Amino acid sequence: MKLYKYPTRDLWPEIGARPLQDDRKLIPAVTGILSAVQKKGDAALRSFSKKFDGVELTSLAVAPAEIKEASRQLPPGLKAALKQAKKNIEAFHRAQKEPVKKITTQKGITCWRESRAIEKVGLYVPGGSAPLFSTVLMLGLPARIAGCREVVLCTPCNKEGNVHPAILYAASLCGIRNIFKTGGAQAIAAMAYGTESIPQVFKIFGPGNQYVTTAKQLVQNRVAIDMPAGPSEVLVIADGTADPRFVAADLLAQAEHGPDSQVICITTQTGMVKKIETALAAQLKALPRQDIAARALEHSRIVVVKNLKEAVALSNFYAPEHLILACKTGNGLLKSITAAGSVFIGNHSPESVGDYASGTNHTLPTNGYATAYSGVSLDSFYKKITFQQLSTQGLKHIAGTVTTMAEAEGLQAHSNAVNVRIRNEQSEIRN
Template identity: 85%
Template sequence: MKLYKYPSPDLWSGICARPLQDNRKFIPGVMEILSAVQKKGDAALRDFSKKFDGVEPDSLAVTEAEIKEAAKRISPQLKAALKQAKKNIEAFHRSQKEASKKIAPMSGISCWRESRPIEKVGLYIPGGSAPLFSTVLMLGLPARLAGCKEVVLCTPCNKDQEVHPAVLYAASLCGIQKIFKAGGAQAIAAMAYGTESIPAVFKIFGPGNQYVTMAKQLVQNKVAIDMPAGPSEVLVIADDTANPRFVAADLLAQAEHGPDSQVVCITTRAGFVKKIEAAIAAQLKTLPRKDIAAKALEHSRIVVVKSLKEAVELSNFYAPEHLILACKTGTGLLKSITAAGSVFIGNHSPESAGDYASGTNHTLPTNGYAAAYSGVSLDSFYKKITFQQLTAKGLKNIAATVTTMAEGEGLQGHSNAVKIRLSNQ
């Protein structure tokens, strides 16, 4: 990890730079995939599965028998863990439901807003070396709580045409029945445009590699997506109350996601640096994914600052996906945090808890997007519709305001829509 001691604010941009990614090079290849799926449907999905994953599924749809068989292959311990995580995630997201409130800005005028579920949503769950069955819960449960009528899940299968059993079991816990063996950019294309087997949806959720990310960006002229995304990241703020071993463990937990992940530690204690580095070195040796984590550490940073106030300012500038506060956390400190996907407070709040089971959602904005975007929530699966109702008296009360503004913009038809009603009163 690269060390910066007491850097001036003019150096923050360089410190906060993410690993350079030129995603433009993926555009031609992803465009080709999108076009092929649009034209050839299921046949294109099978061709790409054979080309990229070395398997050509006999059927894209996962059967009920496969889901039942998957449940038998899950250990009782993992089943219990998934059920506990489900309970917590449901509780947190259910608490986000809001009652509709009517207001009367003027006599005779009522305005209110109501939530309506997005009818068709698509969930993408990566496979590969770390199948993210936890993401099934994070996306599938709020989709169900919101009342989405159709939930489509796409995930790649292995060379034996099997989907990871934990992914299928988690999907069954969420009541998801439309599951398809499709991965990569081609799965995003299928959910955006529809094929013979896979229904088109209105919004697509879920993480993925650079091809998946680019595909999501390119299909936005057809469907909505959850948020822009980049490699995962964590920022830890540590003062003299922090435990160096805990901090090292949190940094490594994020670094093992991938070689392009980024971890940052900001500390007010210069003597803390060597302790963190020693703890990282000791713990790294024990990780099965140590080679991946080591590559991520190559472009990660430790920054020494003068105060917690400056540490929070630098963190807000970085806008991390995950922010861990291994420091004194008074109310003032928490209120000063303005840009973070999810915040973990105190020495006993590892980011892993939020990744799996505390209840908050782990689908979060990365790459600095936390400055403007929120993580996935119950609201992500709703669209908000506004309503207004005017009585004859209410229209009369607001008529002069509306007609004056409409005519000021040169839109006489708008003005007439009011005047013609007044003339009938």
């Protein structure tokens, strides 16, 4: 990890620079995949499965028998863990339901807003070196709570044509039955355009590699997506009360996601640097994915700043996906935090709990998008429709305002839509 001691603000862009990703090089390849799926449907998906995954599929759909078999394959401990995570995630997301609030903006005019579930949603779940079955819960449960009529899940299979059993079991916990064995950019294309087997959806959710991310961005003229996404990242703010072993563990937890993940530690104590580096070296040796984590650490940073105020300011500038406040006064900093996907407060709040089971959603904005984007929530699966209803008197009271503004904009028909009603009402009164 690169060390910065008391950097001036002009160095912040360098500190906050993400690992370089030139997506432009991927666009021709991804565009070709999208076009092939759009034109050839299932045939293209089977061809890509053979090319990229080394498997020849006769059917893209996961059969009910495969889902039942997956349940039998999982150890009881993992099944119990998934059920506990499901309970917490459901509780957190159900609490996000909002009652309808009707507002009388002025006498005779009532306005309100209601939520309507997006009817068809597509969930992408990576299934490569680290099959993210937790993502099934994070996306499938709010989709079900929102009331989405059709939920499609796409995930790659192994060379034997099997989907990871934990992914299938998690899907069954969410009530998802439309599961398809396809991954990568071709899966995004299938959900965006529809094929003979895979229904077209209205919005696509889920993380993925650079090809998946590029595909999601390219199909936005056809479907909505949850958010722009990139490699995983965490920023830890550590004061003198932080345990360097905990800090190191949190940094490595993100670093093991992939070599393009980024971890940053900002500390107010110079003496903390060596302790964290020592803990990192010791813990890294014990990780099965140590090579991946080590490569991620190569472009990560440790920054020493004067105080917590400066630490929070630098964090807001970076806008991390995950922010851990490993400091005694963490709760006192919360109002100063303006850009972060999810915040973990105190020395006993590891980011891992948010990834799996605390209840909050782990699908979060990365690559600095936390300055403007929120993580996935129940609202992500809703459309918000506004309503208004006017009485005769309500229209009379606002008529002059509307016609004056409409005519000033040169939109006479807008004005006429009000005046014709007013004239009609006056005529009825005279008769």
